[in-house]
Amino acid sequence: MTFGVVVAYTTMPLIKLLVDQDSQLKEIIMVNRILPTLFTALICVSALASKPVVKSSGSMQIPLLRLKMVLDAFNNDDIAIGFYPGATTQYNNQLDSKYMPGIGALEGLSSLSSDNVQLSVNIVPLPSLTELIIPLDVEAAGSNTFTLERTQLDSIPQIFDIWLMDKYAKDSINLRTTNSYAFSINKNDTTTFGANRFTVVIRQSQALCFRLTGFNGRKETIGNELTWTTQNEQNNTGFLVERSIDEGATFFVLDTLSSNGSGSYNFLDKSPLDGANLYRLKTTDMNGTVTWSNIVTIDSRKPVAAQAGNAVNVCPNPSNGYITLAINSAGGDVLSDSHLQLSTVQQSFTASKPNNALTYDIKIVNIRGVTVRSAISSSATWEDNVSNLAPGTYFVQVISKGDNKVVGKSSFVKL
Numbered sequence: 001m002t003f004g005v006v007v008a009y010t011t012m013p014l015i016k017l018l019v020d021q022d023s024q025l026k027e028i029i030m031v032n033r034i035l036p037t038l039f040t041a042l043i044c045v046s047a048l049a050s051k052p053v054v055k056s057s058g059s060m061q062i063p064l065l066r067l068k069m070v071l072d073a074f075n076n077d078d079i080a081i082g083f084y085p086g087a088t089t090q091y092n093n094q095l096d097s098k099y100m101p102g103i104g105a106l107e108g109l110s111s112l113s114s115d116n117v118q119l120s121v122n123i124v125p126l127p128s129l130t131e132l133i134i135p136l137d138v139e140a141a142g143s144n145t146f147t148l149e150r151t152q153l154d155s156i157p158q159i160f161d162i163w164l165m166d167k168y169a170k171d172s173i174n175l176r177t178t179n180s181y182a183f184s185i186n187k188n189d190t191t192t193f194g195a196n197r198f199t200v201v202i203r204q205s206q207a208l209c210f211r212l213t214g215f216n217g218r219k220e221t222i223g224n225e226l227t228w229t230t231q232n233e234q235n236n237t238g239f240l241v242e243r244s245i246d247e248g249a250t251f252f253v254l255d256t257l258s259s260n261g262s263g264s265y266n267f268l269d270k271s272p273l274d275g276a277n278l279y280r281l282k283t284t285d286m287n288g289t290v291t292w293s294n295i296v297t298i299d300s301r302k303p304v305a306a307q308a309g310n311a312v313n314v315c316p317n318p319s320n321g322y323i324t325l326a327i328n329s330a331g332g333d334v335l336s337d338s339h340l341q342l343s344t345v346q347q348s349f350t351a352s353k354p355n356n357a358l359t360y361d362i363k364i365v366n367i368r369g370v371t372v373r374s375a376i377s378s379s380a381t382w383e384d385n386v387s388n389l390a391p392g393t394y395f396v397q398v399i400s401k402g403d404n405k406v407v408g409k410s411s412f413v414k415l
Contacts, residue, residue: 063126065162065175065200066152069109069138077102077109080121081134081200083156087123089114089132097121101139107146108139112195126160128289131203137195140185148198150179159208159232163201168192175200206321208232210285213315215293217279223270224298226279233261240282245273248295251280272300312398312408320415325382327360327398327407360407361399367392376401389414 063083070076079099087095091113099110099118110118112135124132140146148164153175156162162175166183168191173181185193214229226241238258242251257265269277277300281293294313313326362382364373372389375382386394391414398407 062123063156064152064154065150065156067109067136067200068149068151069107070147070149071107071140071144075106077105077107078151079109079111079119079136080152081111082121082123083126084123085125087125089124091115091117091119092123095123099137104141106141106144108137109148110137111135111200112137126157127202127204128285129204131201134200134202135195136198136200138185138193138198140187140193143185143187145182145184148181148183150175159204161201161203161205163203165199165201166197167199168197210283210291211315212281212283212291212293215281215296217296217298219298219300219302220268223268224272224277224279224300225266225268226281226296227264227266228281228293230259230263230265233259233263238284239265241267241269242280242282243269244278244280245275247276248278251278272298274300276300312396312410314396314410314412318413318415319386321387322383322385323412325362325384325396325398325410327380327382359401361401363397363399364389365395365397366390367394386412386414391415 065081066078067081068076068078084095091098096113096117097120099108099120101108110120111122113119113122118137122134124134126132138146138148150164153162163172164175164181165172166181169183183192187193191197209232211231212228213231215226216228217224217226219225228239238256240256241254243254244251254269255267257267269279277298279296279298283291283293285291314323315326316323358380359376359378360382362375362377363371364384364386365371372394373384373386375384393411393413396410396412398409399405400407
């Protein structure tokens with residue numbers, strides 16, 4: 001382990017992350033507040049595990065966010081929030097550095113771990129589907145106006161939105177696009193300072209999240225062909241094609257395909273077994289979030305022309321926001337049975353060959369049979385915000401208004 005020494009004459013704190021040439025994060029050196037006019041340096045070193053943060057032959061820092069609370073040019077406080085896959089949100093004395101308030105300091109800034117430890121250096125994992133909320137503690141010796149400045153934002157993937165939330169002012173800023181926020185502290189009003197006013201919120205952008213937009217299959221003379229399409233593939237690591245021959249009780253991996261950014265893929269199962277072959281696609285994004293597709297069933301006992309299937313699919317599934325309904329009124333190449341696997345992480349469904357000339361009556365029904373949402377759509381895709389629905393399982397039914405026949409049914413889980 002190497003050590004760095006920093007000597008300062010001002011009250012400005014300094015946080016420095018050192019990484020060796022093997023991309024292994026070796027240490028965090030934090031020089032906290034130094035009394036003015038004293039030639040003193042307080043050095044706190046936290047050694048990280050020797051696991052590589054980023055597999056690379058060169059030197060690379062971990063993703064890092066630095067914030068500074070500023071009163072004036074000589075009075076300010078600085079914190080760092082770093083992102084490391086092996087970290088947790090709780091305090092870890094091998095990764096984090098505790099906050100040490102300065103003697104006679106006019107201001108103080110720290111972040112809080114999930115077990116409520118004040119930190120100057122806070123190392124946490126990047127979030128998956130659930131947003132990460134990091135409370136900030138702001139303190140002051142007296143009432144005054146301050147500025148929170150974003151002084152550094154390095155290597156945090158673009159898929160993540162980063163917000164500074166002000167509970168007192170009911171305000172927020174996007175830390176990717178805005179680097180400063182002015183606020184006031186009134187020592188007579190405890191809601192203007194402390195650990196209950198500011199938070200840093202980090203969440204995956206829904207617009208940039210990896211999406212499996214289609215997974216279909218059909219019987220061919222040389223085997224069963226599976227095809228799928230994707231969006232935002234830069235955040236996906238690869239695909240596992242899985243098959244079940246026991247009605248979905250167990251799945252086995254047929255093959256692994258790397259993501260190549262094309263957005264369109266196919267796989268041929270040259271040796272399907274006699275009877276119903278159930279297929280699904282497993283994907284893993286950059287944070288280890290696992291997604292399973294809908295299940296596609298191809299029966300090898302039926303001729304190619306007999307392969308028809310469910311025409312209504314919902315994505316994403318589960319969802320806590322918007323869902324998209326895809327309608328394939330003309331049928332298709334997929335035989336989808338009732339074995340819809342509800343992943344605890346996420347599922348994606350789609351349909352092919354939409355018929356935009358029809359009009360559909362759409363109903364969302366809860367498990368008690370009560371219709372909680374209804375709509376009429378003339379499009380083969382329909383979107384709705386289900387964030388206000390109670391958590392649970394819901395069923396979707398689509399009826400063609402032309403002949404009053406059921407086009408298809410599906411289900412989704414509201415988180």
